[in-house]
Amino acid sequence: MKIGLIGLPSVGKTTLFNLLTGSNIEVSEFSQGKVEAHLGMARIPDERLMFLEELYKAKKTTYATIEVIDVPGLVKGSSSGKGVGNQFLDNIRKSDTLVHVIRAFENDAVIHADGSIDPMRDIETINMELLFADLGVIENRIEKITTTKKQTKEQLEELEVLKKCRDGLEEGVLLHNIDFDDEEKEILKTFSFLSEQPMILVVNIDEDQLISKDYPGKEDLEKYSKETNTPVIEICVKTEQEISQLDQEDRELFMEDLEIEETGIDKLCKTAYDYLGLMSFLTAGVQEVRAWTIKKxxxxxxxxxxxxxxxxxxxxxxxxxxxxxxxxxxxxxxxxxxxxxxxxxxxxxxxxxxxxxxxxxx
Structure with missing residues (x-):
């Protein structure tokens, strides 16, 4: 399973990537002009493995994992070449789901790409860039088919599906929210369209917002989540970074003080796993206890x-x-x-x- 982290610049994507994968990438790399996508593996939290490890005194414990890719921040106009994020859109085309990291945290030292905190505006910006990127691919393919002198039956079927996609995108509807039958889905598989991928929204909040359980635009975001059936997870990335550096005992005390029952990172991994219709079966013995990922x-x-x-x-x-x-x-x-x-x-x-x-x- 592979997830792609996307979002505007300076929203906390790379810090989230580090938390998910245990990496130590400099969070300022992208802003300093380094434009290499980051790749890593995140493990799926599973308390069942901890129980089996203790029961069997296993020599090795292997968790189910998710491949994570972090690309430079997208900006308005990325799909047409603005900024560096557009160079990496192909890196996330093969993802199983996209995780859009949205900024809600207040910090005067970190300038917002669009000047102010507005989660819904940021969602629209990123959605439009995905939409335009797909529209460009579709229009090029339609032109290629229509200028072919003798079109095959398969090409004509493909053309109809592409026109359906184009019509939806031109109305501002992501492909993920358009109904396709099984035959149409088979045709779409060859393209790996960005806006066809399932989306999870991660709202990066600050500690005050974590305590108050509120942040700018929360009500509108919850409404959007219900209307589009898009999962939303709130994570205070800065706080979770601090938690990750504590030993187990201090971590539990810190989380108790902040009334955190489960870390946002754990929630994200489990949500991605469930959202994609995945689950685990287990094997257990003295040599190894292990979780194996399969489709439900x-x-x-x-x-x-x-x-x-x-x-x-x-x-x-x-x-x-x-x-x-x-x-x-x-x-x-x-x-x-x-x-x-x-x-x-x-x-x-x-x-x-x-x-x-x-x-x-x-």
């Missing part, structure tokens, strides 16, 4: 293939223990004695948190 609705045989293709090819049965049962009874043996460990066939639909031992024959 995946059958056991295909889940086995995530570990190794040989296991999928030689699949016999899946020995499944429910996580909640293991927590309740403490050991796999006791779960077996209670009849709670089941043998499932290849068509079994894996449930989030299933602890699976695959039986196979090579």
């Amino acid at each position: 609705g995946t059958i056991a045989k295909h889940a086995a293939g995530k570990i190794h293709t040989d296991i999928e090819k030689g699949f016999i049965r899946a020995e499944v223990t429910r996580y909640k049962d293991l927590v309740e009874y403490g050991t796999s043996q006791k779960c077996k004695e209670k009849g709670l460990v089941t043998l499932e066939g290849k068509e079994y639909i894996v449930v989030d948190g299933d602890i699976i031992d695959f039986r196979f024959n090579v």
Whole structure:
């Protein structure tokens, strides 16, 4: 899974990238003219792995991960060449979802690209740049097809879909919010349009706003979220940066003082995972406990293939223990004695948190 961080300059994207990936990129790199996209891996928080690690005294713990890419800030006109952000739009075309970082924090030392705090205006600016970038690709492709002397059946079908996209974009509607049937979606896959990607909004707030639970434009943003079915996560990036540098005990005390039950970074990772219809099944033993990422609705045989293709090819049965049962009874043996460990066939639909031992024959 891959997420692309986008937003205006100086909104906290690179600091968020550092928090997600454990990197230490200078936050001023982009503003100093360094225009290399940042790549890193973020792990999906999973308390179930912590329990299994302790239970099995595992030598290794492997979390599910998300690939993260951070590109320079976009500005009004980026899609037509203004600024440096447009150079990196192709870097995020293959993302599974875009995370738009929006500034709400007050800080006179950090100049806002448009002069003032206005989340809805910033959303419109970024959406329009994605829209215009896609529109340029569509118009070029339409021109190429229409100037072809003899058009194939496939080209004519593609042309109809592209015209539908163009009409929607010209009305200011992102492709993600346009209904396409399965055949149209197959055609669109070849383009990797930016505005077709799912979007998560991250509002970067300051500590006062964290405490007051309010910031400029919050009401309008919540309305927009409901109307477009777009998740919104509020993160005080500065505070979370401080939290990340504390040991576990001090971290818990600090979060308790600020009435933070879960860090925004953890919320973002979990939201991205869920928003994309992903989940994890688990494998556990002395050597390693591990979370494996699969799509919701995946059958056991295909889940086995995530570990190794040989296991999928030689699949016999899946020995499944429910996580909640293991927590309740403490050991796999006791779960077996209670009849709670089941043998499932290849068509079994894996449930989030299933602890699976695959039986196979090579």
